[in-house]
Amino acid sequence: MGITHQGEILSVEYMARLCVSLGLSAPSLIEPSQLRQYELVNLLKEHVILIVYDKDKNNEPTTRYHGERAHWLLITGFSFRKPLPSFSSRGRIHNHRVGDDCFYKAQKAPTESATLHVFAQHGRSRLRQLWSWSKILESNRSIVRIKPGTWIQPENLQDHLTNKAVCIKLKSVY
Secondary structure, three states: OOEOOOOOEOOHHHHHHHHHHOOOOOOEEEOHHHOOHHHHHHHHOOEEEEEEEEEOOOOOEOOOOOOOOEEEEEEEEEEOOOOOOEEOOOOOEEOOEEOOOOOOOOOOOOOOOOOOEEEEEEOOOOOEEEEEHHHHHHHHHOOOOOOOOOOOOOOOHHHHHOOOEEEEEOOOOO
16 A cells, blocks of 8 residues: 555555545656656745655755665755855764745756756744755665554555655645
8 A cells, every 4th residue: 555554655546545535636657767857946946845854853855774764855946056065063964954935936947967956844843954865865875664563554665655756736826
């Protein structure tokens, strides 16, 4: 079925069906790694994307847990600028946190060589953050298992989550 005892959704197909039942317009399944940068940029002008990623302790995408800390991520916008580093009192660099009012939507897509960052929000976070799209894709591709316990896991988790995402068309405000 793609859902756990605790209600966690482990399938993009099930998430798309849930979106339909909630009245969201035209959810579709995509293979994000197959999109070229300009295609993703054009898609994000009128859509949001739900994708599963493995989160690190600071919510950033990681590949080291292989899915044991998998969560849904909402992609809402993009930027071709690198995130501004912010420094803790110990001088370590952290991702710059971006508030709700900080969206950058380009009128035209830059060249393929530009580094694409996306505005992303983890389900349990109040803040949007600016992360590298390639790191999110790497994290998504690393999902091969979930944390052991009372979870119901599909036979092949990769068939349900890896290189798959839900694309939801934004409703017109006009």
